[in-house]
Amino acid sequence: MNANTTALQVLLVEDNPGDVRLFQEALKDSTVTPHLDIVHNGEQAIQFLKQETPFENKTHPDLIILDLNLPRKSGHEVLEHIKTHQHTLQIPVIILTSSQAPEDIQKAYQNHANSYMVKPSQLNDFFDLVNTLEQFWLNQVQLPTQINPRKADEP
Amino acid sequence: MSQKRSLRPLEELEKEIEQRKKAEAEIRKLNEELERRVHERTAELEKQIVERQKTETQLRQVIESVPNAIIMSDENSHITLVNSLVEQMFGYHRDELIGQSVDILVPNRFRANHPQYQISFLHAPQTRAMGAGRDLYARTKSGNEIPVEIGLNPIQTSQGLQVLSAIVDITERKKIEEKLEAHARELARSNEELEQFAYVASHDLREPLRMISSYVQLLEQRYHNQLDQDAKDFIQFAVDGAERLQTLINDLLSFSRVGTRGKPFHPTNVQHVLDQVCKHLKFVIDDNKAQIKYQNLPTIMADETQLIQVFQNLISNAIKFQSSVSPKIQIDAQQQQGYWQFSVSDNGIGIDPNFSERIFVIFQRLHTREEYSGTGIGLAVCKKIVERHGGRIWFEPSPPHGTRFLFTIPDRSVL
Numbered sequence: 001m002n003a004n005t006t007a008l009q010v011l012l013v014e015d016n017p018g019d020v021r022l023f024q025e026a027l028k029d030s031t032v033t034p035h036l037d038i039v040h041n042g043e044q045a046i047q048f049l050k051q052e053t054p055f056e057n058k059t060h061p062d063l064i065i066l067d068l069n070l071p072r073k074s075g076h077e078v079l080e081h082i083k084t085h086q087h088t089l090q091i092p093v094i095i096l097t098s099s100q101a102p103e104d105i106q107k108a109y110q111n112h113a114n115s116y117m118v119k120p121s122q123l124n125d126f127f128d129l130v131n132t133l134e135q136f137w138l139n140q141v142q143l144p145t146q147i148n149p150r151k152a153d154e155p
Numbered sequence: 156m157s158q159k160r161s162l163r164p165l166e167e168l169e170k171e172i173e174q175r176k177k178a179e180a181e182i183r184k185l186n187e188e189l190e191r192r193v194h195e196r197t198a199e200l201e202k203q204i205v206e207r208q209k210t211e212t213q214l215r216q217v218i219e220s221v222p223n224a225i226i227m228s229d230e231n232s233h234i235t236l237v238n239s240l241v242e243q244m245f246g247y248h249r250d251e252l253i254g255q256s257v258d259i260l261v262p263n264r265f266r267a268n269h270p271q272y273q274i275s276f277l278h279a280p281q282t283r284a285m286g287a288g289r290d291l292y293a294r295t296k297s298g299n300e301i302p303v304e305i306g307l308n309p310i311q312t313s314q315g316l317q318v319l320s321a322i323v324d325i326t327e328r329k330k331i332e333e334k335l336e337a338h339a340r341e342l343a344r345s346n347e348e349l350e351q352f353a354y355v356a357s358h359d360l361r362e363p364l365r366m367i368s369s370y371v372q373l374l375e376q377r378y379h380n381q382l383d384q385d386a387k388d389f390i391q392f393a394v395d396g397a398e399r400l401q402t403l404i405n406d407l408l409s410f411s412r413v414g415t416r417g418k419p420f421h422p423t424n425v426q427h428v429l430d431q432v433c434k435h436l437k438f439v440i441d442d443n444k445a446q447i448k449y450q451n452l453p454t455i456m457a458d459e460t461q462l463i464q465v466f467q468n469l470i471s472n473a474i475k476f477q478s479s480v481s482p483k484i485q486i487d488a489q490q491q492q493g494y495w496q497f498s499v500s501d502n503g504i505g506i507d508p509n510f511s512e513r514i515f516v517i518f519q520r521l522h523t524r525e526e527y528s529g530t531g532i533g534l535a536v537c538k539k540i541v542e543r544h545g546g547r548i549w550f551e552p553s554p555p556h557g558t559r560f561l562f563t564i565p566d567r568s569v570l
Binding site: 018 | 366372373
């Protein structure tokens with residue numbers, strides 16, 4: 001359905017290069033290749049969303065994939081920032097972390113995370129997860145950034 | 156008449172002399188008697204005085220030799236009597252203390268409040284410990300402060316109300332108490348640190364481990380056609396190792412969670428706990444045609460989730476280590492003095508009693524991985540949970556070949 005639109009923008013907030021690469025590898029098999037922006041800590045994530053240097057040319061992403069255990073500013077802090085600021089709160093945020101701690105899960109949803117996923121330890125499970133993410137959030141879901149005002153005006 | 160008198164003057168005289176002599180003898184006798192009595196009485200009194208002095212000396216000695224410092228003070232808090240221990244403890248000679256206010260022995264910083272306590276004591280004088288709930292200190296002549304315990308006793312005397320204070324120097328006891336407290340704190344801290352360490356370690360170990368197994372698997376997938384059988388075997392060993400490490404880390408995590416994630420104790424129906432366990436283990440029980448028997452189990456104060464864990468581990472062990480006949484497992488409870496004793500008996504392969512200590516140690520296994528799966532965490536978790544509840548766990552043979560695991564949980568309902 002996105003064939004004739006520009007590629008969707010995904011912001012990946014992940015400090016582990018191994019995980020970043022794994023995510024990229026998983027996307028290689030995908031049908032719709034989104035445009036992937038990557039930042040490596042919580043502070044950068046917030047700068048990105050505020051379009052501060054060096055991200056002044058970046059637009060708001062359609063979807064954010066957020067790790068929790070991040071240097072400088074934790075994923076929880078980034079999430080809270082996103083969901084308490086008018087211009088970012090509508091962006092879906094997927095938590096993708098290795099933490100299974102009940103308190104992390106609860107806190108994430110209390111801060112309005114759109115879903116919480118645990119990084120699987122098996123490669124194929126990880127690929128399946130990225131695939132599912134992509135299928136659901138980039139194919140089946142209507143995202144707020146996709147709303148076409150001309151369409152809405154049609155009778 | 157005169158004739159008569161003149162008639163016998165000599166006779167009469169003689170008679171009178173006789174009588175006088177007699178009277179004199181009697182008086183002398185009386186005198187002697189009196190003197191003897193006075194003597195006796197005097198001796199008696201002297202004896203009494205000696206006795207009394209002896210008693211007083213004894214009393215004095217008692218006061219001097221009691222292991223407490225003793226101070227007597229009057230209604231105006233002036234010291235009227237001290238014993239030698241007071242001199243030793245405070246470094247004053249008794250002459251320097253008698254007549255002084257007791258405040259001389261109170262550290263400056265407490266002096267302001269002292270009168271109000273004195274007044275309240277004199278209003279309701281009764282034997283009691285001084286300064287309940289407060290740490291008491293006394294001041295010596297050199298200005299040092301010593302921690303003390305003071306017992307107060309009001310005494311009515313002919314000179315009015317006196318207060319007898321018995322003072323114990325508790326410096327040594329304080330030192331020991333502080334040492335013990337420090338020890339307990341240190342132990343709790345290192346315990347907590349260890350649990351925290353296990354938690355953090357197992358949590359942080361997962362990340363790199365996930366990288367290892369993911370990339371080895373990616374290598375295998377992407378280069379499948381370029382790898383020979385040896386390369387594929389080697390990769391399989393690496394993947395297996397990573398998987399096992401993953402399981403160990405998960406177990407370590409659950410082991411550390413016994414302490415860090417334990418919940419408060421609530422009334423827990425053990426019958427219901429066993430129902431739950433059987434539900435969780437339904438497939439294992441059915442597959443192995445195991446019989447689990449339990450009835451009339453009590454309600455005890457426990458962490459239900461953890462109690463489920465204990466029974467689940469013990470029962471799945473009993474099924475896992477079955478002998479050639481199908482597993483029969485019996486759970487019983489016995490009320491003992493102050494605790495409940497639970498037992499899980501099986502007809503399995505039994506355990507060599509030589510391993511009685513080892514089997515409860517984390518990651519200890521008695522069998523190879525090929526014989527029986529598992530990391531050796533189950534019984535270590537059981538032990539930790541039982542100990543967290545204040546009980547203990549052990550095993551004994553269950554004739555003819557099986558094993559009976561027993562554990563106790565204190566009966567908190569009686570508290």
